[in-house]
Amino acid sequence: MKTGDILxxxxxxxxxxxxxxxxxxxxxxxxxxxxxxxxxxxxKIADMADKLGGDYIFDINYIRPSYEQLRQTVSDxxxxxxxxxxxxxxxxxxxxxxxxxxxxxxxxxxxxxxxALVVDLGDISWDMERVVGGKSLHLAEVKNGAGLxxxxxxxxxxxxxxxxxxxxxxxxxxAQLRSRGATDEENLAALRGMIMQGEFPPPLSDALxxxxxxxxxxxxxxxxxxxxxxxxxxxGEFSFAGQFTSVLQAPAEIDSLKHAYKQVIAGIFTRKAAAxxxxxxxxxxxxxxxxxxxxxxxxxxxxxxxxxxxxxxxDELVISSAWGLGGPVVEGAxxxxxxFVRKAAVPRVVSRRIGIKxxxxxxxxxxxxxxxxxxxxxxxxxxxxxxxxxxxxxQAMTLETYFRRPLDIEWxxxxxxxxxxxxxxxxxxxxxxEKKKTAAAVxxxxxxxxxxKGSVVQRGTAAGKVFLAKGPDGLDLFPRGAVLVAxxxxxxxxxxxxxxxxxxxxxxxxxxxxxxxxREFRVPTVINAGDATRLxxxxxxxxxxxxEDGSVSVYEGIERELLEQPSxxxxxxxxxxxRQRYLLRYISPLFLIDPLTDDFRPERxxxxxxxxxxxxxxxxxxxxxxxxxxxRRQRAAQLELPVPAGIMAVDMGGGLDxxxxxxxxxxxxxxxxxxxxxxxxxxxPGVWHADMVSLTAHDFxxxxxxxxxxxxxxxxxxxxxFAVITxxxxxxxLRFGYHFTVIDCYCSxxxxxxxxxxxxxxxxxxxAKRSRRVDLISFILKEFGFTVMIKGDLITARLANxxxxxxxxxxxxxxxxxxxxxxLDAVLxxxxxxxxxxxxxxxxxxxL
Amino acid sequence: xxxxxxxxxxxxxxxxxxxxxxxxxxxxxxxxxxxxxALARLKEKRFDVVVTDLKMxxxxxxxxxxxxxxxxxxxxVIMITAFANLDTAIEALRGDVHDFFxxxxxxxxxxxxIRRALGADVAAT
Numbered sequence: 001m002k003t004g005d006i007l008x009x010x011x012x013x014x015x016x017x018x019x020x021x022x023x024x025x026x027x028x029x030x031x032x033x034x035x036x037x038x039x040x041x042x043x044k045i046a047d048m049a050d051k052l053g054g055d056y057i058f059d060i061n062y063i064r065p066s067y068e069q070l071r072q073t074v075s076d077x078x079x080x081x082x083x084x085x086x087x088x089x090x091x092x093x094x095x096x097x098x099x100x101x102x103x104x105x106x107x108x109x110x111x112x113x114x115x116a117l118v119v120d121l122g123d124i125s126w127d128m129e130r131v132v133g134g135k136s137l138h139l140a141e142v143k144n145g146a147g148l149x150x151x152x153x154x155x156x157x158x159x160x161x162x163x164x165x166x167x168x169x170x171x172x173x174x175a176q177l178r179s180r181g182a183t184d185e186e187n188l189a190a191l192r193g194m195i196m197q198g199e200f201p202p203p204l205s206d207a208l209x210x211x212x213x214x215x216x217x218x219x220x221x222x223x224x225x226x227x228x229x230x231x232x233x234x235x236g237e238f239s240f241a242g243q244f245t246s247v248l249q250a251p252a253e254i255d256s257l258k259h260a261y262k263q264v265i266a267g268i269f270t271r272k273a274a275a276x277x278x279x280x281x282x283x284x285x286x287x288x289x290x291x292x293x294x295x296x297x298x299x300x301x302x303x304x305x306x307x308x309x310x311x312x313x314x315d316e317l318v319i320s321s322a323w324g325l326g327g328p329v330v331e332g333a334x335x336x337x338x339x340f341v342r343k344a345a346v347p348r349v350v351s352r353r354i355g356i357k358x359x360x361x362x363x364x365x366x367x368x369x370x371x372x373x374x375x376x377x378x379x380x381x382x383x384x385x386x387x388x389x390x391x392x393x394x395q396a397m398t399l400e401t402y403f404r405r406p407l408d409i410e411w412x413x414x415x416x417x418x419x420x421x422x423x424x425x426x427x428x429x430x431x432x433x434e435k436k437k438t439a440a441a442v443x444x445x446x447x448x449x450x451x452x453k454g455s456v457v458q459r460g461t462a463a464g465k466v467f468l469a470k471g472p473d474g475l476d477l478f479p480r481g482a483v484l485v486a487x488x489x490x491x492x493x494x495x496x497x498x499x500x501x502x503x504x505x506x507x508x509x510x511x512x513x514x515x516x517x518x519r520e521f522r523v524p525t526v527i528n529a530g531d532a533t534r535l536x537x538x539x540x541x542x543x544x545x546x547x548e549d550g551s552v553s554v555y556e557g558i559e560r561e562l563l564e565q566p567s568x569x570x571x572x573x574x575x576x577x578x579r580q581r582y583l584l585r586y587i588s589p590l591f592l593i594d595p596l597t598d599d600f601r602p603e604r605x606x607x608x609x610x611x612x613x614x615x616x617x618x619x620x621x622x623x624x625x626x627x628x629x630x631x632r633r634q635r636a637a638q639l640e641l642p643v644p645a646g647i648m649a650v651d652m653g654g655g656l657d658x659x660x661x662x663x664x665x666x667x668x669x670x671x672x673x674x675x676x677x678x679x680x681x682x683x684x685p686g687v688w689h690a691d692m693v694s695l696t697a698h699d700f701x702x703x704x705x706x707x708x709x710x711x712x713x714x715x716x717x718x719x720x721x722f723a724v725i726t727x728x729x730x731x732x733x734l735r736f737g738y739h740f741t742v743i744d745c746y747c748s749x750x751x752x753x754x755x756x757x758x759x760x761x762x763x764x765x766x767x768a769k770r771s772r773r774v775d776l777i778s779f780i781l782k783e784f785g786f787t788v789m790i791k792g793d794l795i796t797a798r799l800a801n802x803x804x805x806x807x808x809x810x811x812x813x814x815x816x817x818x819x820x821x822x823x824l825d826a827v828l829x830x831x832x833x834x835x836x837x838x839x840x841x842x843x844x845x846x847x848l
Numbered sequence: 849x850x851x852x853x854x855x856x857x858x859x860x861x862x863x864x865x866x867x868x869x870x871x872x873x874x875x876x877x878x879x880x881x882x883x884x885x886a887l888a889r890l891k892e893k894r895f896d897v898v899v900t901d902l903k904m905x906x907x908x909x910x911x912x913x914x915x916x917x918x919x920x921x922x923x924x925v926i927m928i929t930a931f932a933n934l935d936t937a938i939e940a941l942r943g944d945v946h947d948f949f950x951x952x953x954x955x956x957x958x959x960x961x962i963r964r965a966l967g968a969d970v971a972a973t
Contacts, residue, residue: 056952057866059859571868576861 027626028652028726030084034619035753037077038612042752044070045609046515049588052581054571060107063580067107070587071100074608081615085622089614091602096611099586103608106583117160117207120214121153125606130582131157133230133290135423141403142421148395149420152218153294154211155230160204161265161288168198178285183274192266200258208261209254215295216252223295224363225250227260229267230292244273244289248325249296249363256367257293264291296363297420299412301383302326303336305396307343308406316340316350317396321383323374324360326410326422334359337383347393354382384413392419399424401480401499447556449542454504454529456546457515462501462524463543463558466536469493471782483544485536488785488802489514489527497523502544504532504554509752509801526552620744620757623731637665641679643688643819647734648722649675655725672725674745677808678732681815687846688819736822743814747807754807755800758786758814772834773824779838780817784810820846850876851966852893856886856912857901857928862951866899869955870962883907887915894920897946897965899958902929913944924965928953 048066051058078096082089104110114131124132124140132140132155143150165171173194177187200208216223229244245267247260267273274284303321319339320329328334335355342348360374384392392411400407403424410423467482469475475492478484480499489508493500500523508527509515518525524546526532536542536554543559546552571577585607592600592610605611637656639647649656649665655672658665667683670676682688724731728748734741744757760777774795778788786797799810820841840847853875855866863879870877878895880886884907886900898916902909909927916923924946947961 051952055956056954057862057869057958058952059857059861061859062952571865576864580861 025652027084027623028729030080031619031623034077034080034084034615037073037080038616038619039752041070041073041077041608041612044073045588045612049584052584054577058580060580063583064107067103067583070608071103074100074611077612077615081619084619088622089602089618092605092611092614095602095605096608099605099608099611103583103586106586114157115159116157117163117204118211119155119157120211121150121155124155130232131155131159131290133158133232133292135228135230136290136292137230138424139292139294139421142399142424146398148398149418151226151294151297151420151422152215153292154215156204156208156211156261156291156293158232158288158290160207161290163201163204164198164265165288167201167204168194170194170198174285178283183271183284185271188269188271188274191269195266195269196262198262205254205258208257211293212252212254212257215293219252219295221298222365223252224248224367225252225257225260226292226294226296227257227264228292228294229264230290231287232290244268245270248327249367249369251367252295261291261293265289294422297412297414297422298363299325300415300417301388302410302412302422303329303383305392305409305411306406307396307400307409315343317343317393319384319389319392319396322355322357322360323378323383324362325369326412327361327369328359328371339384339389341389341393343393343397347390347397349386349389352382354380356380357383385417388413388417388419395419395421398480446559448553449540449556450504450529450532450535450552450554452552454526454532454552456550456552457508457525457527458518458523459546459550460502460522460524461543461545463541464501466538466540466542468533468536468538471785471788474782483536483542485532486785487533488799488806490785490787490801492787502526502546504529504536504544506530506533507751507801507803507806514801620755623744637663639670639679640664640666642683645682645734645736645819646721647679647732650722650724652724652726652729654727655730670725671727672723672730673728673804673808674730674743674747674811675723675725675732677747677811678730678743678815678818681812681817682819684812684816684819684846687816689822689846689848734818736818741818743811745807745811747804747811749804751801751803754802754804756786756798756802756807756810756814758795758797758799760795773821776824776834776838776841777817777821779835780813780841783838783842784813816846817841824848850874851896852876852878853962854886854889854895854898854900855879856881856883856899856904856909858882858904859901862901862928865955866958869959873959873962875962883909883912886912890915890919895923897924897926897962899926899928899962902927917944926958926961926965 044066048070050056051062051066074096078093082093114128116131119128119132119136121136121140121143124136124144128140129137136153136155139150139153142148165174170191173191177183177191180187215225226246226248227250228246231244245264247263250256250260268284268287268289301321301323302325303319304326305320306318308317317340319341320336321339322329322334322336329336334357336357337352337354339352340350342350356379357374358379359371361369361371364370395411396407396409399409399421403426405426407424407426409421409425411419411421413419462483464481464483465479466485467478469478469484469486475496478496478499481501482499484493484496484500484503485505486493486503487506489503489505493503493514497518502524503514503518504526505514506529515525515527524544526544526546529552532554540556541558543555543557544553545555587608589607590609590613591606592604592613600614600617602611602614605614636648636650637658639645639649641647649670649672651672655670655675656665657669657671667676667679670679721732721734721736723733728746730743730745730747732741732743732745734743740759740761742757742759744755746753746755748754758781760774777795778797781788781795781797784799785802786799788795788797802810824837837848851874853866853870855863855870855877856879857863857866858881860881863881867877867879878889880889883900883904887907890898898912900909900912909929913925913927916925925944926947926949927945928949928951946965949958949961
């Protein structure tokens with residue numbers, strides 16, 4: 001093995017023999033094509049999300065061609081990506097076709113493709129409403145999304161219902177009734193009778209038994225089931241309250257489960273349910289009902305929370321509570337306790353009224369429910385302890401924030417005092433929202449912190465405390481309901497999206513991943529506000545108004561007058577609106593967040609946005625890898641720097657401004673924007689400590705200082721520091737001593753294309769010092785807004801969506817950091833030093 | 849008295865969305881999924897503005913326009929369509945309709961157009 005290859009192998013650079021100029025030029029132009037088709041697709045997604053957001057009247061004649069365009073664009077991006085990566089990710093195309101198939105089914109009004117008959121609540125994801133129905137979906141979101149306790153349970157899917165109907169030839173009977181339009185009681189009763197006589201197809205029978213067995217395992221006592229309808233839309237845009245059948249306290253054994261299941265399915269075909277469905281523009285014949293099976297909570301107390309007092313204060317929630325099961329509370333059959341709680345960081349009971357609860361419902365040990373007198377002495381006692389009230393209030397507020405609207409929540413507290421959420425659905429206030437007051441009307445006396453800066457990505461009004469995000473890591477401390485203020489937009493913000501009131505960033509792009517998320521979650525969002533991070537101090541209470549007309553105002557304090565009251569009717573209440581824009585669920589949300597986790601793979605893509613994110617991330621990585629291994633025959637020049645960095649520049653086009661045949665270039669002749677910025681930082685006075693060199697391992701210092709003579713031996717420079725560049729692009733690989741650094745950067749005037757990828761590893765000193773250096777570098781990177789991942793002594797960081805000017809400034813700082821940290825290990829004697837040196841560095845003090 | 853708006857479109861969502869957003873502006877809105885019942889209703893009641901889809905099965909937007917012209921010359925007609933070839937359509941209808949919208953229709957613009965159609969007296973409502 002040649003010396004060069006041994007070193008290459010040591011550095012992890014792969015073989016030195018690959019890649020000529022033509023190859024890499026081609027590769028680079030393919031990369032640009034991938035990036036541009038990616039960008040077109042992201043823009044198209046943003047446009048569709050906007051058009052289907054409620055501000056436009058649309059119909060299927062808009063959706064079909066629009067989706068067709070989007071699909072072509074994404075397909076194009078997938079194909080280009082596949083060619084670019086030599087089919088390194090064959091699963092991506094499969095993921096795309098899977099998602100596309102779901103969307104096409106929606107566009108053409110076909111049932112979902114999922115073949116599952118039974119799905120446990122814990123396995124239900126946000127996009128499964130058509131599979132499991134609204135009630136199961138909402139409970140799963142309460143559990144999996146908001147992290148609150150719900151009873152264990154599973155959903156028998158819409159497909160289970162279809163299979164049951166077909167197996168018993170009920171679809172034929174239904175087709176006859178449909179053709180006659182017969183919804184009279186006689187025909188319906190006959191149909192219900194057929195359902196109750198029905199047999200279960202063996203696969204469904206097995207799936208129900210398996211689901212039941214999983215439930216019973218965790219129960220630990222004779223347990224009972226609540227078997228309820230979970231229609232698509234139920235608990236969502238429609239409550240369907242009391243329209244369908246629920247079976248409570250069914251013994252948890254297969255026969256009674258099957259009987260209850262049939263009762264629920266038969267419940268679609270009642271006069272009442274049919275009439276209700278028809279009022280919504282649906283026919284009972286079309287319903288394939290998913291069924292929700294839950295363990296019954298052995299309830300000591302139960303009740304309802306309205307997270308907004310429908311008759312009074314929006315900032316108060318109302319808890320109704322009674323002894324035993326919740327039926328009487330929901331039906332208003334008994335007197336209940338009413339507790340009014342002020343919604344605040346620390347919820348406070350405002351008033352309470354204890355009802356005389358003379359009777360209660362409880363489960364019977366042989367199955368079913370009975371109404372009994374409350375035990376002596378308890379009728380006039382509060383059915384909730386003070387600490388239980390506060391706990392419930394907090395949970396209700398969490399859910400209201402999570403679902404982003406006032407809710408009607410059913411809950412129960414078991415004999416051990418544990419609260420469970422049984423149901424969460426939108427609270428219908430039944431009145432139109434008052435005309436909201438304009439800012440002008442309340443302006444006097446309000447301090448305006450920011451006005452007419454930035455552009456509105458998602459309009460709306462919100463208030464909360466300012467949280468200044470330094471980088472994604474700090475988000476762990478993000479307080480619920482705060483206003484997120486950051487220098488750059490970042491898709492990492494999805495982690496706090498359910499809790500954030502509003503987002504303001506200094507820079508950002510309306511077509512970014514974050515912007516799409518904000519539209520999806522309807523979080524009022526302003527980008528490109530310039531200096532919001534300077535104007536808005538952490539902890540300050542502010543009200544953000546992102547106006548319908550694109551105007552932006554930020555006021556000091558929480559101005560309740562400005563906050564929009566939830567309106568009784570909104571576009572989301574329209575069945576057709578919800579139905580037709582349902583496809584967005586497979587398009588705009590982003591689930592693939594962190595490229596360094598195992599979940600970052602094609603199989604985990606749920607939306608087209610995920611596909612695009614995967615493409616972007618992996619295309620950049622691919623180019624970095626290839627750039628590092630392609631270096632022999634390109635136009636190359638040794639950089640003449642005032643410091644002994646020994647960097648070879650390989651120009652792919654427009655990166656060097658030197659005459660033909662010249663083999664050396666000064667900083668002034670580097671036309672590559674990103675490389676120029678790094679070099680300027682690296683050669684900034686005072687950052688390069690030549691005197692510290694003697695502190696490190698002697699032999700590697702020698703290799704670092706050596707200026708390779710490429711003209712006498714073309715092999716040599718490939719082992720050293722090099723930069724593959726164009727006018728706007730740079731892939732820089734450096735090795736100083738044991739330290740190994742890669743910077744991949746695209747820096748143009750198209751902010752959305754800009755990215756900076758940084759990797760740093762290795763070190764000659766002991767692990768403690770290495771990890772201190774890692775601490776120091778990551779501290780600094782986070783200050784610049786990087787997403788930072790640390791694995792051992794390897795740092796991976798990335799930054800995207802920053803303006804050219806910001807990128808140049810950050811690259812300059814990266815250059816300084818590279819120079820500064822070369823020999824830093826030697827002085828990092830204890831942990832506190834890392835932060836000390838980091839702070840010094842940020843202040844421009846580069847002394848060691 | 850509330851101004852009355854008739855909306856005709858064979859896509860249910862168009863009527864639903866238009867009704868919701870226009871009612872929030874204080875208008876009285878009636879929606880129809882095809883031209884036939886709409887024309888029958890027009891014979892009973894005068895509307896201030898008729899918003900109609902151009903291409904519909906059976907009675908299309910052009911026929912609705914002709915009927916409105918003959919029954920109520922002062923009623924303004926706003927034409928909407930999902931189909932391209934907007935320029936040709938606008939040319940054909942120039943002067944005859946108050947406004948023309950391709951789908952998707954920006955609701956704010958539709959509202960503004962209706963306010964213009966009704967004149968200055970609704971500017972404040």
